[in-house]
Amino acid sequence: MRKFLLLPLRLSIGWGISPKLIGFTAILMLVLLRLSIGWHFYTEGLTKHNQGNWTAAPFFANARGPLAEQYRQMVWDYDGRYRLNKSATMQVLAVYREQVATHFDFDKDQKRQAQANYAKAIDQFDWVMDENAADIEEFKLGIDRVKKFDTDAKERSLREGVDSLGGQRDTIRREWTGKARPALDQIDKIWDNYAVAQNAIASERQLAAKGKFPLRKPRTNRIDTSIVDGLLPYFDIAVGLCLLLGLFTPVAALAAGVFLFSVFLSQYPPETGTTSSNYQLIESMACFVLASTGAGRFAGLDYFLHLFVRKSEADEFDEDDDA
Structure with a gap:
């Protein structure tokens, strides 16, 4: 029963008992990658929030490719x-x-x-x-x-x-x-x-x-920029803080990766130069790496949550043995 109740927490910090054995250099690179992407999201969120009148309308309005019409309809x-x-x-x-x-x-x-x-x-x-x-x-x-x-x-x-x-x-x-x-x-x-x-x-x-x-x-649509403009700065800040602290890293990194991949799709096929969305594709792939490696358990708060999950599961196993 305890294992079932801990399932959401375990999914939020990484499923495996422990990450696969990797060298110190690889661990350091994962930590630096997590901090870099976290800082990027956090500062982007703060900038959008402090501007006050920031809007995603130009981004959606200039969408291209097979999903362009769906993105344009998200403009209020x-x-x-x-x-x-x-x-x-x-x-x-x-x-x-x-x-x-x-x-x-x-x-x-x-x-x-x-x-x-x-x-x-x-x-x-x-x-x-x-x-x-x-x-x-x-x-x-x-x-x-x-x-x-x-x-x-x-x-x-x-x-x-x-x-x-x-x-x-x-x-x-x-x-x-x-x-x-x-x-x-x-x-x-x-x-x-x-x-x-x-x-x-x-x-x-x-x-x-x-x-x-x-x-x-x-609202002129079920989801449009009248809603997105208010939520996105807080989304960026929340994701950034989670990655910086290494808290619920798989969830935060997965959310960031999906978001960035949607940015890439909105401008697909990508062009070179200032309008290119290739860098969003690259960063989304990096987020998926963080989500799949339990990167928050290296120099992050997920380490302590993971210890709590393992201890709870070990206690339940011992209780089952005693019974």
């Missing part, structure tokens, strides 16, 4: 249908206005200011839509055209092996997204400024007691 409101919809925008901003008022317990005068901010944001939205009307209309008309071209180009590439179609498809997609980019950037700024203005209504006492209330984007 990738085709702009939500932000370019006035009714949807009005609903988001109105809901946020009520949430802020409830969060800070606004009085009547503050609620009037919140309503004024709401009206101003809608006027700004209307101005952006009017100023960019021609490009927005062309962008909307191109949505179905781009999807159809993607499908046709993929089929022709498979049937004829025409490599140039990939570049042609990317060019058309860049031109299409470029039509709406100025308007979408301006709308994003309206949302950001609106959140700042609504929080600015709160008094110093209200801010100190409640803290700022963020404007949360409504």
Whole structure:
């Protein structure tokens, strides 16, 4: 029974009774590899967290290869249908206005200011839509055209092996997204400024007691960057700390390896130069090595957890013998 209960812990620190015998140099290299990858993840996570406005959207939007469409759909409101919809925008901003008022317990005068901010944001939205009307209309008309071209180009590439179609498809997609980019950037700024203005209504006492209330984007897909952007910095930090401490190393290294391999697949086939994803492939393979060798048991906390598991299993074995 005790062995069954310890199964999750044993899987988390390495299954074998002990790692295969390897030399001191190999052990040292495993430790250095674990520390290097751990430091990389930890610093990447801190950088993303400290930036505040970091987003994975450009990475997903520029995905290529057979899984490109799946990655692009993970970009929040990738085709702009939500932000370019006035009714949807009005609903988001109105809901946020009520949430802020409830969060800070606004009085009547503050609620009037919140309503004024709401009206101003809608006027700004209307101005952006009017100023960019021609490009927005062309962008909307191109949505179905781009999807159809993607499908046709993929089929022709498979049937004829025409490599140039990939570049042609990317060019058309860049031109299409470029039509709406100025308007979408301006709308994003309206949302950001609106959140700042609504929080600015709160008094110093209200801010100190409640803290700022963020404007949360409504999800446009089951999993999109509105969720990923918030979780990924903490994922990187957690993985980095586990690898640095040698704690639950197989789990942390496996998670890191799968994540990095997904990065490689998003840009498959890889190119050379600054856009290459080959280094993510190499680092993911290194993570799989750490996961499979129980590397946290060398100069890591997994060593002590492993001793605990072995002692518990030995005690259970002795009890069975006595019985």
